[in-house]
Amino acid sequence: MKAARIWFVGACIGVLLLGGASVARAQRRADVPASDPAERGPAAKRPPPDPTAELVRRLMTEGSEDEDLAWLYSNADEYSPSELTGEPIPVPAFPERGEGSPREWDPRWQKFGLANYLLTGVGLAVNIASSAIPEAPDRWRSQNSLDEWGRRNLGYDDYESGRWARDLSDVLTSLNMAYPVLIDALVVTYWYRQSPELAEQMALISAEAAAVAALLQGPVSGFTSRERPYGRDCGTKIPADLDDCAQVKRYRSFFSGHTSMAFATAGVTCSHHLTHRVFGDAAADGIACGAAMLSAGTVGAMRIVGRQHYVTDVLAGAAIGTLSGIGVPWLFHYGPVARSGAASDFHVTLRPMANGISVGGGF
Numbered sequence: 001m002k003a004a005r006i007w008f009v010g011a012c013i014g015v016l017l018l019g020g021a022s023v024a025r026a027q028r029r030a031d032v033p034a035s036d037p038a039e040r041g042p043a044a045k046r047p048p049p050d051p052t053a054e055l056v057r058r059l060m061t062e063g064s065e066d067e068d069l070a071w072l073y074s075n076a077d078e079y080s081p082s083e084l085t086g087e088p089i090p091v092p093a094f095p096e097r098g099e100g101s102p103r104e105w106d107p108r109w110q111k112f113g114l115a116n117y118l119l120t121g122v123g124l125a126v127n128i129a130s131s132a133i134p135e136a137p138d139r140w141r142s143q144n145s146l147d148e149w150g151r152r153n154l155g156y157d158d159y160e161s162g163r164w165a166r167d168l169s170d171v172l173t174s175l176n177m178a179y180p181v182l183i184d185a186l187v188v189t190y191w192y193r194q195s196p197e198l199a200e201q202m203a204l205i206s207a208e209a210a211a212v213a214a215l216l217q218g219p220v221s222g223f224t225s226r227e228r229p230y231g232r233d234c235g236t237k238i239p240a241d242l243d244d245c246a247q248v249k250r251y252r253s254f255f256s257g258h259t260s261m262a263f264a265t266a267g268v269t270c271s272h273h274l275t276h277r278v279f280g281d282a283a284a285d286g287i288a289c290g291a292a293m294l295s296a297g298t299v300g301a302m303r304i305v306g307r308q309h310y311v312t313d314v315l316a317g318a319a320i321g322t323l324s325g326i327g328v329p330w331l332f333h334y335g336p337v338a339r340s341g342a343a344s345d346f347h348v349t350l351r352p353m354a355n356g357i358s359v360g361g362g363f
Helices: 001-032 051-060 067-073 114-132 145-153 160-192 195-223 229-233 257-276 282-305 311-334 336-340
Strands: 347-353 356-362
Touching: 001 051, 114 195, 145 311, 160 195, 160 257, 160 282, 160 336, 195 257, 257 282, 257 311, 311 336
Parallel strands: none
Antiparallel strands: 347 356
16 A cells, blocks of 8 residues: 555656646747747737736827826826816916006095194104003092993903903904005005005005004093003902003003004005005905904904903094094095195194193194
């Protein structure tokens, strides 16, 4: 039995070796190309084509139904879409300098003159000087139900928690002040519409409206000396040595300077867009005016939330600011009074006094 198994295994190995040799000889014959196609036998047929190579050939063939994938196998810098993908959405080009239609200054309007320069300078100077007015804590002690309701329900009990509202009001006020000068006057009117005369007048009028609001706000807040809503907590919930408690600004509550300045610049923005069609589209100009007013309203709300002002402080600031932003351009430049020339007779006078100066004006 053992000898039989050995014989059987040896026979199998011999068969395998003979078969392998035959396959090797056949393969060598197939690899040798025939000099004449007639000499090639059935075993010399070509191997089937590579599927991957065939797919690449089809993708690279123009007019193929799969041409949308051709860019995967090409070095083309541009890709032309087919019916499968449709046309690409065009990207609007950036506006270029002088591309917009120009705007002209109407000769019936009153340009910025000497009196306007004086009014603007005096307004800013008076506002800065009003910071030196000493506080008088006992000057305003009255309270009303509206202000007390706002302090209880709208303002933060924790003074530090309202810091975000105060920061937001600072940012929005700065944006409102910058917008009519940087965007409307400088970018759109001067650069895009190439109207330097109108751009200059718009920037000056914007500064004048803000200066009038500042002229009114500084002295009023200094002389009324109303304590801010957070002032009652100084020394209890708020450290007494905190800057907001120790400095004179604690008694500058009425009326809100942030609110009046935001509404003044929002009002002058509306005046420019309605008068000059800055964007050239009624809807777009209306949106710009509405957005500026909404931003100003947010400033006022944040001053209440951050316990910087009472409700009546904000309402008064909004009223004064709006009157300045709309009234100054209308009175001194665009309105019937300005067109009649009466506004050009406006003058500002400074009179020395024993303890300072007085500011007056007239027509």
